[in-house]
Amino acid sequence: MSAAEKITTLYPRQSDDQQRLAALHRYDALDAPASEDFSFLTELAAKVCDVPYAFITLVDTERAFVKSCTGLALDSLPRSQCYCALAVLGDNATEICDLSKDARTAAMPLTTAAPFMRMYSSVPLTSSEGFAIGTLCVMDSKPGCLSTSQRDMLRKLARQVMALFELRANDRALKASVDELATLATTDELTGLHNRRSLMNRLRFEVARTRRFRTPLSAVMVDLDRFKNINDEFGHQFGDEVLAAIGRLVRENVRVIDVAGRYGGEELCILLPNTPLEGARKFAETLRSRIEAQVHSTGARAVTVTASLGVGSFNHMDIDDADMLLKQADAALYRAKANGRNCVEG
Template sequence: MSAAEKIIRALYPRQSDDHNRLAALYRYDALNAPAGEDFTFLTELAARVCDVPYAFITLLDAERAFVKSFAGLALGAMPRSQCYCSLAVLGGETSEICDLSKDARTAGLPLTIEAPFMRMYSSVPLATSDGYAIGTLSVMDSKPGCLSTSQRDLLRKLARQVMALFELRANERALKTSMDELETLATTDELTGLHNRRSLMNRLSFEVARTRRFRTPLSAVMVDVDHIKNVNDEFGHQAGDEVLAVIGRLVRENVRVIDVAGRYGGEELCILLPNTPLEGARKFAETLRSRIEAQVHGAGARTVTVTASLGVGSFNHMDIDDAEMLLKQAEAALYRAKANGRNRVEG
């Protein structure tokens, strides 16, 4: 431990509830997020209103200080023991040292003894609504001096704007997360993890419109798990649901990013294959059929295997020119697969 660090920890020990302060800091998820123009503007404004060359927005975690935004001097992360702001989070509305070289707490710190040889330091804690200081808005100068009363007041007001911006960014992220979760709930089948029927049909309409416009191929594969009722009767409906869930995962692992897989209804799944002609869809369907057949499912202390019948339809811009006809062709092929012995691909 350096002499400066010993001085810092001796004169300004960590607060006993520093873990609560850190929890408040992490709520904002701001340590690694880019600053953006808004934080830069507030930092530059702080330097201007205080008539000093340097200003910083700094966040402090358990061991390090992260400079979120700066004006006049580019600084990155540094050990917390080497940062003036370590003093400012200990309490008080404003921390000011008129000559850093003459204060025992700061005289040996790197920014004091190395270029640009900081002398004046003034900061305001960035305080959360529950009273924890997660960092500071600070201004500095390489000449000794102090801020005027009006400058300190303006710095406090700017610090409140910085915190308001952190709150806004955090709320925006929370809102986006909530919206993403709601969208997932609205479009995803809970059991299989695939698109639900409504979402599948919406995507089908989009894909049909696109294939019409660009004259590209579009195929659909209907999948029906064979004799799933037997699994339900012998092992219980939970076992049947687990089989469907595993097959849903198997489908997700075997489709491309551009493909759309959904639960069409009951134990039937539907997979849309954009930019895929009929022959390519048949090959995909056969690969999927063989992987479903090879999958071993747990049913309590026992194991069970299932098979699937698959039907393939393809948009050819002649006989098939809309979503309904595409699905009807794939369904007709699926019925042939079931009628011809199941565990096969038709289409």
């Protein structure tokens, strides 16, 4: 029998191992940092069972990862060299009173080398779907078995381990949901930019900051030229695709500190903190040329869109609040459209 055949015989995989792995990965625990809560549970398991070693182990595709340990520092082992990989197969491997006399474990490194493990007892960590994703186990370098009361306590501790995994998974899911809701509340679904409400909130914040620190603040209003013609000729779905593409273009061309939002319809507004008027004009001209160069395809036709841009800038005198800043940028936008469109004014 070849080595590969021997390993397959001694360490078979369940028919539902892919489902078991999916349950394991749902907890997103393999790369999670060490936790005092899990350390406490392994220490308690070792003390209750009167043995020197205890481990919380998760069994992945090819390796078993030790998430907490007492008595012996381990990080991970090949799945074929880990007692716990056997334990997830079923109850007949959850307690081995003498590892050196069991054909499945006699040749494993932890059995044949220091600390020469002999006793192994574990309780599967069972997911909410009913899959054993790992174990809470205790070990000793002397042969033996746990008492009924010790195994009962080990089961209770294993339930606490799973409760912690479930709690952390639920916390992550809740945070992801909260983050998603926050994104939905502040993001325009079509363009991926800030929605108007979020944009105005950020504008008030930036105005307050520029007043306090006497720093520059500029705003650029962007209006797509004759966009109604696009909708009328090619349909609103294509118009939405154009807006989405321009939204991506804007996101790719602003800095982390900038705030780009959909002001309404086909009109966008970009706030440029720490940017004086001349810098805002240069930004606006670059954005205008890139919008003009962007090609939108509908069927066999290639469509280009132009934009008119107006620039306003805080000067701490006549332009010194949010309304005046937007009015200045909007007036400049009106001039750009009056001057033939596809240009920058401000």
